[in-house]
Amino acid sequence: MKRGDIIIVLVLLAIGLAGIYSYFFASGDSQGTIVIQVDGVVTKTYPLYQEGRDEFLDIQGVNGITRVHLQDGRVCVVESACPDKICVETGWISNSARPIACLPNRVIVKIIDSKDGDIDLR
Amino acid sequence: MGKTRIWLTLLVFGVVTVLSGCSACEEVKLKAYEKTFFVMDTVVSVQIYTDSEAKANLVLDRVDARMEELEGILSAHLPDSDVAKLDGLGGIEPVPVNSATLAVIGTALDYAQRTGGAFDITLAPVLRLYNFSPGNERRPSQTQLKEALSLVDWQRVELNPEAGTVYLTEAGMNIDLGGVAKGYIIDRCLDILRENGIEFGLTNAGGDIGLLAGKPDGSPWRVGLKNPETPSANFAIIEVSQGAIATSGDYERFFIEGGKRYHHIIDPRTGMPADKVRSVTILAGNAQVADLLSTAVFVMGPEQGLAFVEGLQDVEAVIWDREGRVHWSSGLVRVPGSGSVDYYFRRP
Numbered sequence: 001m002k003r004g005d006i007i008i009v010l011v012l013l014a015i016g017l018a019g020i021y022s023y024f025f026a027s028g029d030s031q032g033t034i035v036i037q038v039d040g041v042v043t044k045t046y047p048l049y050q051e052g053r054d055e056f057l058d059i060q061g062v063n064g065i066t067r068v069h070l071q072d073g074r075v076c077v078v079e080s081a082c083p084d085k086i087c088v089e090t091g092w093i094s095n096s097a098r099p100i101a102c103l104p105n106r107v108i109v110k111i112i113d114s115k116d117g118d119i120d121l122r
Numbered sequence: 123m124g125k126t127r128i129w130l131t132l133l134v135f136g137v138v139t140v141l142s143g144c145s146a147c148e149e150v151k152l153k154a155y156e157k158t159f160f161v162m163d164t165v166v167s168v169q170i171y172t173d174s175e176a177k178a179n180l181v182l183d184r185v186d187a188r189m190e191e192l193e194g195i196l197s198a199h200l201p202d203s204d205v206a207k208l209d210g211l212g213g214i215e216p217v218p219v220n221s222a223t224l225a226v227i228g229t230a231l232d233y234a235q236r237t238g239g240a241f242d243i244t245l246a247p248v249l250r251l252y253n254f255s256p257g258n259e260r261r262p263s264q265t266q267l268k269e270a271l272s273l274v275d276w277q278r279v280e281l282n283p284e285a286g287t288v289y290l291t292e293a294g295m296n297i298d299l300g301g302v303a304k305g306y307i308i309d310r311c312l313d314i315l316r317e318n319g320i321e322f323g324l325t326n327a328g329g330d331i332g333l334l335a336g337k338p339d340g341s342p343w344r345v346g347l348k349n350p351e352t353p354s355a356n357f358a359i360i361e362v363s364q365g366a367i368a369t370s371g372d373y374e375r376f377f378i379e380g381g382k383r384y385h386h387i388i389d390p391r392t393g394m395p396a397d398k399v400r401s402v403t404i405l406a407g408n409a410q411v412a413d414l415l416s417t418a419v420f421v422m423g424p425e426q427g428l429a430f431v432e433g434l435q436d437v438e439a440v441i442w443d444r445e446g447r448v449h450w451s452s453g454l455v456r457v458p459g460s461g462s463v464d465y466y467f468r469r470p
Contacts, residue, residue, distance in 0.1 A: 091354055099167070119359055120337070121346070122356070
């Protein structure tokens with residue numbers, strides 16, 4: 001095999017491997033997004049992972065405020081204008097398997113495109 | 123041309139084929155679109171895969187309109203619904219109802235018969251006594267229960283599909299479609315997706331899930347089953363690629379009085395919360411059947427419930443009994459699974 005042939009082989013192998021890598025892995029580099037909806041409409045989105053984040057958000061729902069706590073890689077509802085507090089009791093979520101829903105206040109907090117859960121639905 | 127050249131040509135051909143194959147995959151790659159609705163006191167999430175945002179919006183708007191329409195017909199809480207119309211006309215006259223109501227009640231009565239009354243839509247007078255709305259729950263007295271139970275009998279519902287009417291034969295009778303309407307709405311939602319050419323998609327109404335197919339990459343959906351003792355965790359994962367899956371659990375709605383837990387799945391024969399199991403998950407061909415069978419098998423208990431499921435085609439069950447033992451039907455195979463759960467099931 002001539003030197004030129006070897007170069008062609010190496011280049012083709014590199015292209016092939018890059019193609020395979022991008023096909024199988026690059027599309028999965030999304031780290032997840034926190035989505036907040038009010039009455040079916042997306043009002044805010046945040047990256048799931050943000051180093052050192054520890055902040056509270058007040059979301060205006062249909063009956064009042066739903067207070068959301070954002071950390072690096074997880075989110076929960078700490079208070080909401082609702083009688084049953086099912087949203088608060090849901091606790092922290094860190095993947096797309098389970099949303100937090102405050103039905104009376106029509107607020108939903110969910111995570112999309114997370115890669116860390118071993119289930120798709122719940 | 124030497125051997126090397128032939129080899130190189132083949133290699134080039136191979137690489138080009140692989141790459142063009144991948145780009146073809148990319149070209150038909152479908153994007154996920156999701157919309158969330160509030161229907162029948164539940165968050166309903168509809169997820170579809172399509173290549174066009176305009177189409178996704180069109181289809182999801184159609185789903186939205188249909189769900190709102192069906193809720194207006196089937197919900198007990200809306201004043202103009204068929205269920206509300208029937209209220210108070212027991213023993214007086216047949217009531218004309220929508221074809222959707224006829225279909226839902228028809229299936230409900232069919233399964234009431236098959237389950238020996240373990241599933242019964244005429245349980246409404248008993249459910250009203252408990253009033254499972256947060257903060258307003260109460261434990262009925264034995265006298266109240268006895269009186270309400272005298273009105274519970276699915277055989278006293280007269281369905282007349284030709285005339286399009288439903289007649290409750292006794293004064294004071296009511297119906298509650300809570301255990302069956304959600305599944306029906308999920309199924310009709312999936313119909314709309316199919317009619318609009320959507321191949322991959324699902325509807326998830328608070329854990330009652332209807333599927334068009336597996337995931338677009340060909341793999342099945344992995345559905346987590348809540349651990350009744352700690353519902354934020356899963357005790358099992360089931361792989362599902364078709365039909366529907368629904369769960370009834372005693373952790374969903376309950377209150378505690380006098381140190382005793384009263385949950386919302388009531389045995390129509392006793393008027394008391396069914397206490398043989400804590401959670402039942404059903405896989406079935408459609409969501410309406412999965413929905414009502416999860417309630418019926420919960421009431422029947424593990425032995426009778428599993429035996430019943432084994433006698434049905436295309437239906438599977440996973441049951442967590444009151445001692446924490448997990449039972450499953452013979453059409454499911456427990457396989458070594460990945461991750462955090464003790465049980466991982468698939469259909470062989």
